[in-house]
Amino acid sequence: MDTHETPLFELPAPAIATEPFPFANGLGPAAAGGFVAEDWAQALAPVEGTLVQIARTLEARRATGERILPAPGNILRAFKRPLAEARVLVMGQDPYPTPGHSMGLSFAALPQVHPLPRSLKNIYTELHEDTGVPVPAHGDLSAWANQGVVLLNRVLTVAAGDAGSHRKLGWESVTDAAMAALAARGGPLVAILWGKDAQALAPALAPIPIIASAHPSPLSARRGFFGSKPFTRANALLVEAGGTPIDWALPMAAPRS
Template sequence: MDPHEMPLFDLPTDTSAIDPYPFASGLGEAVASGHMAADWAEALAPVEGELIALAGELETRRASGEQILPAPGNILRAFVRPLAEARVLIVGQDPYPTPGHSMGLSFATLPALRPIPRSLKNIYTELHEDTGAPVPVHGDLSAWAKQGVVLLNRVLTVAAGSAGSHRKLGWEVITDTAMAALAARGGPLVAILWGNDAQSLAPALEGIPTIESVHPSPLSARRGFFGSKPFSRANTLLVAQGAAPIDWSIPVIPPRN
Protein backbone atom coordinates (compact mmCIF):
# COMPACT_ATOMS: atom_id res chain seq x y z
CA MET A 1 0.00 0.00 0.00
CA ASP A 2 1.20 3.51 -0.79
CA PRO A 3 2.26 5.10 2.54
CA HIS A 4 0.08 8.11 1.71
CA GLU A 5 -2.99 5.99 0.99
CA MET A 6 -5.43 5.41 3.84
CA PRO A 7 -6.88 1.91 4.21
CA LEU A 8 -10.55 1.54 3.29
CA PHE A 9 -11.31 -0.40 6.47
CA ASP A 10 -9.90 -0.37 9.98
CA LEU A 11 -7.95 -3.50 10.88
CA PRO A 12 -9.24 -4.82 14.22
CA THR A 13 -6.86 -5.65 17.04
CA ASP A 14 -6.76 -9.43 17.53
CA THR A 15 -7.49 -10.24 21.17
CA SER A 16 -9.04 -13.65 20.46
CA ALA A 17 -6.42 -15.47 22.53
CA ILE A 18 -7.47 -13.74 25.74
CA ASP A 19 -11.08 -12.58 25.31
CA PRO A 20 -13.61 -14.57 27.35
CA TYR A 21 -16.34 -16.59 25.68
CA PRO A 22 -19.50 -14.49 26.14
CA PHE A 23 -21.65 -17.56 26.81
CA ALA A 24 -19.37 -19.23 29.39
CA SER A 25 -21.79 -18.41 32.22
CA GLY A 26 -24.96 -18.92 30.22
CA LEU A 27 -27.43 -17.16 27.99
CA GLY A 28 -28.07 -14.32 30.41
CA GLU A 29 -24.45 -13.28 30.09
CA ALA A 30 -24.66 -13.42 26.30
CA VAL A 31 -27.73 -11.18 26.30
CA ALA A 32 -26.34 -8.72 28.84
CA SER A 33 -23.13 -8.31 26.85
CA GLY A 34 -24.99 -7.70 23.59
CA HIS A 35 -23.91 -10.95 21.94
CA MET A 36 -27.41 -12.43 21.68
CA ALA A 37 -30.94 -11.07 21.38
CA ALA A 38 -33.28 -11.87 24.26
CA ASP A 39 -35.74 -13.86 22.15
CA TRP A 40 -32.94 -16.03 20.77
CA ALA A 41 -31.85 -16.70 24.36
CA GLU A 42 -35.39 -17.79 25.18
CA ALA A 43 -35.43 -20.09 22.16
CA LEU A 44 -32.06 -21.62 23.07
CA ALA A 45 -32.84 -22.04 26.77
CA PRO A 46 -33.34 -25.83 26.40
CA VAL A 47 -29.70 -26.19 25.30
CA GLU A 48 -28.12 -23.65 27.65
CA GLY A 49 -26.21 -26.39 29.45
CA GLU A 50 -24.72 -27.61 26.20
CA LEU A 51 -23.66 -24.07 25.31
CA ILE A 52 -21.91 -23.62 28.66
CA ALA A 53 -20.17 -26.97 28.17
CA LEU A 54 -19.03 -25.84 24.73
CA ALA A 55 -17.45 -22.73 26.25
CA GLY A 56 -15.55 -24.94 28.67
CA GLU A 57 -14.32 -27.20 25.88
CA LEU A 58 -13.24 -24.25 23.77
CA GLU A 59 -11.36 -22.73 26.70
CA THR A 60 -9.58 -26.03 27.32
CA ARG A 61 -8.55 -26.24 23.67
CA ARG A 62 -7.43 -22.63 23.61
CA ALA A 63 -5.33 -23.17 26.75
CA SER A 64 -3.62 -26.09 25.04
CA GLY A 65 -2.56 -23.82 22.17
CA GLU A 66 -5.34 -24.35 19.64
CA GLN A 67 -6.29 -21.18 17.76
CA ILE A 68 -10.07 -21.05 17.59
CA LEU A 69 -11.96 -19.11 14.97
CA PRO A 70 -13.81 -16.79 14.83
CA ALA A 71 -12.91 -14.46 17.70
CA PRO A 72 -14.98 -15.17 20.86
CA GLY A 73 -17.07 -12.03 20.43
CA ASN A 74 -18.15 -13.11 16.93
CA ILE A 75 -19.12 -16.73 17.61
CA LEU A 76 -22.78 -15.89 18.32
CA ARG A 77 -22.99 -13.21 15.63
CA ALA A 78 -25.96 -14.88 13.89
CA PHE A 79 -28.03 -14.41 17.05
CA VAL A 80 -27.42 -10.72 17.66
CA ARG A 81 -30.47 -9.56 15.72
CA PRO A 82 -33.85 -10.61 17.18
CA LEU A 83 -35.37 -13.90 16.12
CA ALA A 84 -38.63 -12.02 15.64
CA GLU A 85 -37.03 -10.03 12.81
CA ALA A 86 -35.83 -13.09 10.86
CA ARG A 87 -37.00 -13.20 7.25
CA VAL A 88 -34.43 -15.35 5.47
CA LEU A 89 -32.25 -18.21 6.73
CA ILE A 90 -29.03 -19.00 4.84
CA VAL A 91 -27.31 -22.11 6.19
CA GLY A 92 -23.55 -22.60 5.98
CA GLN A 93 -21.28 -25.40 7.22
CA ASP A 94 -18.58 -24.00 9.51
CA PRO A 95 -16.39 -20.88 9.69
CA TYR A 96 -13.49 -20.24 7.35
CA PRO A 97 -10.44 -21.91 8.95
CA THR A 98 -7.95 -19.24 7.88
CA PRO A 99 -7.14 -16.61 10.54
CA GLY A 100 -8.50 -13.20 9.61
CA HIS A 101 -11.32 -14.57 7.46
CA SER A 102 -14.35 -15.59 9.52
CA MET A 103 -16.56 -13.11 11.36
CA GLY A 104 -19.41 -15.25 12.69
CA LEU A 105 -21.90 -15.05 9.81
CA SER A 106 -22.14 -17.88 7.30
CA PHE A 107 -20.23 -17.19 4.07
CA ALA A 108 -19.21 -13.71 5.31
CA THR A 109 -15.69 -12.44 5.95
CA LEU A 110 -14.08 -9.63 7.86
CA PRO A 111 -14.31 -6.50 5.68
CA ALA A 112 -10.58 -6.01 5.17
CA LEU A 113 -9.99 -9.47 3.73
CA ARG A 114 -8.61 -9.70 0.19
CA PRO A 115 -9.09 -11.67 -1.94
CA ILE A 116 -12.68 -12.67 -1.22
CA PRO A 117 -13.07 -16.46 -0.83
CA ARG A 118 -14.11 -18.21 -4.01
CA SER A 119 -17.48 -19.45 -2.75
CA LEU A 120 -18.46 -15.94 -1.69
CA LYS A 121 -17.15 -14.57 -4.98
CA ASN A 122 -19.50 -16.98 -6.76
CA ILE A 123 -22.37 -15.83 -4.54
CA TYR A 124 -21.60 -12.26 -5.56
CA THR A 125 -21.52 -13.20 -9.24
CA GLU A 126 -24.96 -14.76 -8.93
CA LEU A 127 -26.19 -11.78 -6.89
CA HIS A 128 -25.20 -9.44 -9.72
CA GLU A 129 -26.70 -11.63 -12.44
CA ASP A 130 -29.89 -12.19 -10.44
CA THR A 131 -30.60 -8.69 -9.12
CA GLY A 132 -28.29 -6.33 -10.99
CA ALA A 133 -26.66 -5.25 -7.72
CA PRO A 134 -23.03 -4.16 -8.08
CA VAL A 135 -20.46 -6.83 -7.26
CA PRO A 136 -19.36 -6.05 -3.67
CA VAL A 137 -15.76 -5.16 -2.89
CA HIS A 138 -15.67 -6.85 0.54
CA GLY A 139 -17.12 -9.90 2.22
CA ASP A 140 -18.94 -8.41 5.21
CA LEU A 141 -22.61 -9.44 4.96
CA SER A 142 -23.76 -7.47 8.01
CA ALA A 143 -26.06 -5.43 5.77
CA TRP A 144 -28.06 -8.58 5.12
CA ALA A 145 -28.11 -9.56 8.80
CA LYS A 146 -29.47 -6.15 9.75
CA GLN A 147 -32.48 -6.82 7.51
CA GLY A 148 -33.35 -10.15 9.09
CA VAL A 149 -31.18 -12.53 7.07
CA VAL A 150 -29.99 -15.18 9.53
CA LEU A 151 -26.55 -16.26 8.27
CA LEU A 152 -26.16 -19.38 10.37
CA ASN A 153 -23.35 -21.90 10.15
CA ARG A 154 -24.24 -25.38 11.34
CA VAL A 155 -21.03 -25.37 13.41
CA LEU A 156 -19.98 -22.04 14.92
CA THR A 157 -16.26 -22.56 15.56
CA VAL A 158 -13.26 -24.20 13.90
CA ALA A 159 -9.59 -24.78 14.66
CA ALA A 160 -7.33 -22.56 12.56
CA GLY A 161 -6.09 -24.41 9.51
CA SER A 162 -8.40 -27.40 9.96
CA ALA A 163 -11.74 -27.15 8.16
CA GLY A 164 -14.54 -29.08 9.82
CA SER A 165 -12.48 -29.74 12.94
CA HIS A 166 -15.25 -28.76 15.38
CA ARG A 167 -17.99 -30.83 13.81
CA LYS A 168 -19.53 -33.18 16.40
CA LEU A 169 -18.16 -30.95 19.17
CA GLY A 170 -21.72 -30.08 20.14
CA TRP A 171 -22.63 -27.08 18.01
CA GLU A 172 -25.15 -29.04 15.95
CA VAL A 173 -27.42 -29.32 19.00
CA ILE A 174 -27.38 -25.54 19.37
CA THR A 175 -27.99 -24.71 15.73
CA ASP A 176 -30.60 -27.44 15.28
CA THR A 177 -32.49 -25.88 18.19
CA ALA A 178 -32.19 -22.46 16.56
CA MET A 179 -33.60 -23.73 13.29
CA ALA A 180 -36.40 -25.52 15.10
CA ALA A 181 -37.28 -22.22 16.77
CA LEU A 182 -37.45 -20.51 13.39
CA ALA A 183 -39.67 -23.26 12.00
CA ALA A 184 -41.93 -23.09 15.05
CA ARG A 185 -42.23 -19.34 14.72
CA GLY A 186 -43.24 -19.72 11.08
CA GLY A 187 -43.40 -17.09 8.40
CA PRO A 188 -42.77 -14.76 6.92
CA LEU A 189 -39.59 -16.76 6.39
CA VAL A 190 -37.63 -18.30 3.52
CA ALA A 191 -34.76 -20.79 3.86
CA ILE A 192 -31.92 -20.84 1.32
CA LEU A 193 -30.13 -24.20 1.37
CA TRP A 194 -26.96 -24.51 -0.71
CA GLY A 195 -25.38 -27.95 -0.98
CA ASN A 196 -26.18 -31.38 0.38
CA ASP A 197 -25.33 -30.59 4.01
CA ALA A 198 -27.74 -27.68 4.13
CA GLN A 199 -30.42 -29.49 2.16
CA SER A 200 -30.37 -32.36 4.66
CA LEU A 201 -31.97 -29.90 7.11
CA ALA A 202 -35.05 -29.34 4.96
CA PRO A 203 -37.25 -31.81 6.92
CA ALA A 204 -36.58 -29.80 10.09
CA LEU A 205 -37.89 -26.70 8.31
CA GLU A 206 -41.20 -28.23 7.27
CA GLY A 207 -43.70 -25.56 6.35
CA ILE A 208 -41.02 -22.99 5.53
CA PRO A 209 -40.56 -22.23 1.81
CA THR A 210 -37.09 -23.34 0.74
CA ILE A 211 -34.80 -22.51 -2.16
CA GLU A 212 -32.30 -25.27 -2.85
CA SER A 213 -29.35 -25.62 -5.19
CA VAL A 214 -25.84 -26.99 -5.29
CA HIS A 215 -23.22 -25.24 -3.17
CA PRO A 216 -21.56 -22.07 -4.53
CA SER A 217 -18.15 -23.74 -4.18
CA PRO A 218 -15.94 -23.56 -7.28
CA LEU A 219 -16.29 -27.36 -7.46
CA SER A 220 -20.05 -27.23 -7.97
CA ALA A 221 -21.24 -23.70 -8.77
CA ARG A 222 -21.50 -24.36 -12.50
CA ARG A 223 -23.64 -27.43 -11.89
CA GLY A 224 -26.72 -25.48 -10.85
CA PHE A 225 -25.83 -22.63 -8.54
CA PHE A 226 -25.26 -20.11 -11.30
CA GLY A 227 -28.63 -19.18 -12.74
CA SER A 228 -30.59 -20.39 -9.70
CA LYS A 229 -31.67 -16.82 -8.82
CA PRO A 230 -31.95 -17.37 -5.06
CA PHE A 231 -32.15 -13.69 -4.15
CA SER A 232 -35.03 -12.67 -6.40
CA ARG A 233 -36.84 -15.93 -5.64
CA ALA A 234 -36.50 -15.31 -1.91
CA ASN A 235 -37.98 -11.85 -2.31
CA THR A 236 -40.89 -13.23 -4.33
CA LEU A 237 -41.62 -15.73 -1.57
CA LEU A 238 -41.36 -13.05 1.12
CA VAL A 239 -43.76 -10.74 -0.69
CA ALA A 240 -46.18 -13.65 -1.12
CA GLN A 241 -46.14 -14.03 2.67
CA GLY A 242 -46.88 -10.34 3.17
CA ALA A 243 -43.31 -9.31 4.09
CA ALA A 244 -41.05 -6.67 2.63
CA PRO A 245 -38.31 -7.87 0.27
CA ILE A 246 -34.63 -7.85 1.19
CA ASP A 247 -32.34 -5.23 -0.31
CA TRP A 248 -29.56 -7.62 -1.29
CA SER A 249 -27.10 -4.92 -2.37
CA ILE A 250 -23.97 -4.63 -0.23
CA PRO A 251 -22.78 -1.11 0.68
CA VAL A 252 -19.20 -0.21 -0.11
CA ILE A 253 -18.61 0.63 3.55
CA PRO A 254 -19.96 -2.09 5.88
CA PRO A 255 -22.40 -0.95 8.57
CA ARG A 256 -20.95 -0.45 12.03
CA ASN A 257 -22.24 -3.05 14.46
Protein backbone atom coordinates (compact mmCIF):
# COMPACT_ATOMS: atom_id res chain seq x y z
CA MET A 1 0.00 0.00 0.00
CA ASP A 2 1.17 3.51 -0.83
CA THR A 3 0.18 5.84 2.00
CA HIS A 4 -0.04 8.73 -0.48
CA GLU A 5 -2.47 6.83 -2.68
CA THR A 6 -6.18 7.59 -2.47
CA PRO A 7 -8.63 5.19 -4.12
CA LEU A 8 -10.25 6.39 -7.35
CA PHE A 9 -13.59 5.17 -6.06
CA GLU A 10 -14.90 2.86 -3.39
CA LEU A 11 -16.70 -0.39 -3.86
CA PRO A 12 -19.91 -0.75 -1.88
CA ALA A 13 -18.78 -1.46 1.66
CA PRO A 14 -19.37 -5.06 2.68
CA ALA A 15 -20.91 -5.89 6.00
CA ILE A 16 -18.46 -5.62 8.89
CA ALA A 17 -16.79 -8.98 9.39
CA THR A 18 -17.69 -10.68 12.64
CA GLU A 19 -15.82 -13.95 12.25
CA PRO A 20 -13.08 -14.54 14.83
CA PHE A 21 -9.50 -13.63 14.12
CA PRO A 22 -7.87 -17.00 13.33
CA PHE A 23 -4.81 -16.27 15.49
CA ALA A 24 -6.82 -15.23 18.57
CA ASN A 25 -6.02 -18.53 20.29
CA GLY A 26 -2.48 -18.86 19.01
CA LEU A 27 -0.68 -20.27 16.01
CA GLY A 28 -1.69 -23.89 16.55
CA PRO A 29 -5.37 -23.29 15.74
CA ALA A 30 -4.37 -20.94 12.90
CA ALA A 31 -2.23 -23.65 11.34
CA ALA A 32 -4.88 -26.31 11.91
CA GLY A 33 -7.39 -24.09 10.13
CA GLY A 34 -5.14 -23.65 7.12
CA PHE A 35 -4.51 -19.95 7.72
CA VAL A 36 -0.76 -20.39 8.35
CA ALA A 37 1.64 -23.02 7.02
CA GLU A 38 3.07 -25.31 9.69
CA ASP A 39 6.66 -24.17 9.18
CA TRP A 40 5.62 -20.52 9.36
CA ALA A 41 3.77 -21.28 12.60
CA GLN A 42 7.00 -22.70 14.02
CA ALA A 43 9.01 -19.71 12.79
CA LEU A 44 6.55 -17.23 14.32
CA ALA A 45 6.28 -19.08 17.65
CA PRO A 46 8.44 -16.46 19.46
CA VAL A 47 5.80 -13.80 18.70
CA GLU A 48 2.74 -15.97 19.33
CA GLY A 49 1.87 -13.96 22.44
CA THR A 50 2.07 -10.75 20.42
CA LEU A 51 -0.33 -12.20 17.85
CA VAL A 52 -2.82 -13.15 20.55
CA GLN A 53 -2.59 -9.65 22.02
CA ILE A 54 -3.07 -8.07 18.60
CA ALA A 55 -6.19 -10.19 18.13
CA ARG A 56 -7.57 -8.91 21.44
CA THR A 57 -6.84 -5.33 20.43
CA LEU A 58 -8.48 -5.80 17.04
CA GLU A 59 -11.52 -7.38 18.66
CA ALA A 60 -11.84 -4.45 21.05
CA ARG A 61 -11.59 -1.98 18.19
CA ARG A 62 -14.10 -3.92 16.14
CA ALA A 63 -16.51 -3.83 19.07
CA THR A 64 -16.45 -0.02 18.89
CA GLY A 65 -17.46 -0.14 15.21
CA GLU A 66 -14.04 0.07 13.58
CA ARG A 67 -13.89 -1.84 10.31
CA ILE A 68 -10.72 -3.96 10.27
CA LEU A 69 -9.12 -4.74 6.92
CA PRO A 70 -8.47 -7.18 5.37
CA ALA A 71 -11.05 -9.84 6.28
CA PRO A 72 -9.90 -11.88 9.31
CA GLY A 73 -9.17 -14.97 7.23
CA ASN A 74 -6.82 -13.02 4.97
CA ILE A 75 -4.76 -11.20 7.59
CA LEU A 76 -2.03 -13.89 7.71
CA ARG A 77 -2.34 -14.82 4.04
CA ALA A 78 1.33 -14.07 3.32
CA PHE A 79 2.15 -17.03 5.57
CA LYS A 80 -0.28 -19.49 4.02
CA ARG A 81 2.28 -21.03 1.66
CA PRO A 82 5.20 -22.87 3.32
CA LEU A 83 8.26 -20.94 4.42
CA ALA A 84 10.32 -23.69 2.79
CA GLU A 85 8.92 -22.67 -0.62
CA ALA A 86 9.85 -18.97 -0.32
CA ARG A 87 11.90 -17.68 -3.26
CA VAL A 88 11.19 -13.95 -3.41
CA LEU A 89 10.16 -11.52 -0.67
CA VAL A 90 8.29 -8.35 -1.71
CA MET A 91 7.80 -5.96 1.20
CA GLY A 92 4.87 -3.56 1.35
CA GLN A 93 3.72 -1.12 4.02
CA ASP A 94 0.16 -1.84 5.12
CA PRO A 95 -3.08 -3.03 3.48
CA TYR A 96 -5.21 -0.88 1.21
CA PRO A 97 -7.65 1.01 3.49
CA THR A 98 -10.57 0.87 1.06
CA PRO A 99 -13.14 -1.82 2.00
CA GLY A 100 -13.18 -4.61 -0.53
CA HIS A 101 -9.66 -3.96 -1.84
CA SER A 102 -7.09 -5.74 0.34
CA MET A 103 -6.59 -9.50 0.10
CA GLY A 104 -3.75 -9.89 2.61
CA LEU A 105 -0.90 -9.91 0.07
CA SER A 106 1.24 -6.80 -0.35
CA PHE A 107 0.31 -4.68 -3.38
CA ALA A 108 -2.38 -7.21 -4.44
CA ALA A 109 -6.07 -6.38 -4.72
CA LEU A 110 -9.14 -8.58 -4.69
CA PRO A 111 -10.19 -9.69 -8.19
CA GLN A 112 -13.27 -7.46 -8.37
CA VAL A 113 -11.37 -4.20 -7.72
CA HIS A 114 -11.55 -1.72 -10.62
CA PRO A 115 -9.77 0.47 -11.39
CA LEU A 116 -6.56 -1.00 -10.02
CA PRO A 117 -4.68 0.82 -7.25
CA ARG A 118 -2.20 3.12 -8.92
CA SER A 119 0.90 1.55 -7.37
CA LEU A 120 -0.20 -1.85 -8.65
CA LYS A 121 -0.91 -0.39 -12.07
CA ASN A 122 2.68 0.93 -12.14
CA ILE A 123 3.98 -2.47 -11.05
CA TYR A 124 2.14 -4.01 -13.99
CA THR A 125 3.62 -1.42 -16.36
CA GLU A 126 7.12 -2.31 -15.21
CA LEU A 127 6.30 -6.03 -15.29
CA HIS A 128 5.36 -5.77 -18.97
CA GLU A 129 8.35 -3.61 -19.88
CA ASP A 130 10.72 -5.89 -17.97
CA THR A 131 9.46 -9.32 -18.99
CA GLY A 132 7.14 -8.78 -21.93
CA VAL A 133 4.28 -10.69 -20.31
CA PRO A 134 0.76 -9.34 -20.82
CA VAL A 135 -0.88 -7.92 -17.75
CA PRO A 136 -4.41 -8.62 -16.57
CA ALA A 137 -7.14 -6.19 -15.61
CA HIS A 138 -7.41 -7.71 -12.11
CA GLY A 139 -5.04 -7.25 -9.18
CA ASP A 140 -5.00 -10.76 -7.68
CA LEU A 141 -1.35 -11.78 -7.24
CA SER A 142 -2.10 -15.25 -5.84
CA ALA A 143 -0.31 -16.84 -8.79
CA TRP A 144 2.91 -15.25 -7.57
CA ALA A 145 2.29 -16.28 -3.96
CA ASN A 146 1.68 -19.86 -5.07
CA GLN A 147 5.19 -19.94 -6.55
CA GLY A 148 6.91 -18.80 -3.37
CA VAL A 149 6.70 -15.03 -3.70
CA VAL A 150 6.11 -13.83 -0.14
CA LEU A 151 3.99 -10.68 -0.54
CA LEU A 152 4.37 -9.36 2.98
CA ASN A 153 3.20 -6.06 4.38
CA ARG A 154 5.12 -4.57 7.28
CA VAL A 155 1.79 -4.09 9.10
CA LEU A 156 -0.93 -6.64 8.42
CA THR A 157 -4.12 -4.75 9.27
CA VAL A 158 -5.56 -1.27 8.89
CA ALA A 159 -8.73 0.59 9.85
CA ALA A 160 -11.00 1.25 6.88
CA GLY A 161 -10.32 4.67 5.41
CA ASP A 162 -7.32 5.36 7.65
CA ALA A 163 -4.01 4.37 6.03
CA GLY A 164 -1.26 3.49 8.47
CA SER A 165 -3.64 3.41 11.43
CA HIS A 166 -2.44 0.07 12.82
CA ARG A 167 1.24 0.84 12.89
CA LYS A 168 2.73 0.32 16.36
CA LEU A 169 -0.04 -2.17 17.15
CA GLY A 170 2.56 -4.93 17.41
CA TRP A 171 2.68 -6.12 13.80
CA GLU A 172 6.24 -4.91 13.37
CA SER A 173 7.41 -7.55 15.86
CA VAL A 174 5.60 -10.22 13.85
CA THR A 175 7.10 -9.16 10.54
CA ASP A 176 10.52 -8.78 12.17
CA ALA A 177 10.23 -12.44 13.15
CA ALA A 178 9.19 -13.37 9.62
CA MET A 179 12.17 -11.58 8.10
CA ALA A 180 14.49 -13.20 10.62
CA ALA A 181 13.11 -16.62 9.67
CA LEU A 182 13.70 -15.94 5.98
CA ALA A 183 17.23 -14.70 6.59
CA ALA A 184 18.00 -17.75 8.74
CA ARG A 185 16.62 -20.10 6.13
CA GLY A 186 18.74 -18.53 3.42
CA GLY A 187 18.61 -18.95 -0.32
CA PRO A 188 17.86 -19.33 -3.04
CA LEU A 189 15.94 -16.23 -1.98
CA VAL A 190 15.78 -12.62 -3.16
CA ALA A 191 14.23 -9.58 -1.45
CA ILE A 192 12.61 -6.79 -3.46
CA LEU A 193 12.45 -3.56 -1.48
CA TRP A 194 10.55 -0.64 -3.02
CA GLY A 195 10.88 2.74 -1.35
CA LYS A 196 12.76 4.04 1.67
CA ASP A 197 10.55 2.38 4.29
CA ALA A 198 11.16 -1.07 2.82
CA GLN A 199 14.84 -0.41 2.19
CA ALA A 200 15.33 0.44 5.87
CA LEU A 201 14.67 -3.25 6.53
CA ALA A 202 17.66 -4.41 4.46
CA PRO A 203 19.99 -5.01 7.45
CA ALA A 204 17.48 -7.45 8.95
CA LEU A 205 17.51 -9.50 5.74
CA ALA A 206 21.26 -9.98 5.38
CA PRO A 207 22.71 -11.97 3.66
CA ILE A 208 19.72 -12.26 1.27
CA PRO A 209 20.42 -10.52 -2.07
CA ILE A 210 18.37 -7.33 -2.32
CA ILE A 211 16.88 -5.48 -5.28
CA ALA A 212 16.10 -1.92 -4.22
CA SER A 213 14.48 0.94 -6.10
CA ALA A 214 12.01 3.77 -5.73
CA HIS A 215 8.47 2.91 -4.69
CA PRO A 216 5.89 2.25 -7.46
CA SER A 217 3.70 5.03 -6.10
CA PRO A 218 2.66 7.65 -8.67
CA LEU A 219 4.69 10.12 -6.60
CA SER A 220 7.96 8.24 -7.05
CA ALA A 221 7.67 5.65 -9.84
CA ARG A 222 9.44 7.89 -12.35
CA ARG A 223 12.30 8.50 -9.94
CA GLY A 224 13.83 5.06 -10.29
CA PHE A 225 11.09 2.44 -10.22
CA PHE A 226 10.37 2.44 -13.93
CA GLY A 227 13.27 0.78 -15.69
CA SER A 228 14.55 -0.98 -12.55
CA LYS A 229 13.74 -4.45 -13.99
CA PRO A 230 13.07 -6.12 -10.62
CA PHE A 231 11.46 -9.23 -12.10
CA THR A 232 14.21 -10.31 -14.46
CA ARG A 233 16.86 -9.29 -11.94
CA ALA A 234 15.21 -11.44 -9.26
CA ASN A 235 15.12 -14.42 -11.60
CA ALA A 236 18.77 -13.96 -12.53
CA LEU A 237 19.74 -13.95 -8.85
CA LEU A 238 17.65 -17.06 -8.17
CA VAL A 239 19.27 -18.95 -11.04
CA GLU A 240 22.71 -17.76 -9.96
CA ALA A 241 22.03 -19.27 -6.52
CA GLY A 242 20.90 -22.57 -8.03
CA GLY A 243 17.19 -21.87 -7.74
CA THR A 244 14.24 -21.87 -10.11
CA PRO A 245 13.02 -18.60 -11.64
CA ILE A 246 9.53 -17.24 -11.04
CA ASP A 247 7.00 -17.31 -13.85
CA TRP A 248 5.81 -13.73 -13.48
CA ALA A 249 2.93 -14.12 -15.95
CA LEU A 250 -0.48 -13.80 -14.30
CA PRO A 251 -3.78 -15.36 -15.37
CA MET A 252 -5.58 -12.95 -17.67
CA ALA A 253 -8.97 -13.80 -16.19
CA ALA A 254 -9.64 -12.90 -12.59
CA PRO A 255 -9.58 -15.99 -10.35
CA ARG A 256 -12.95 -16.95 -8.98
CA SER A 257 -13.38 -15.93 -5.37
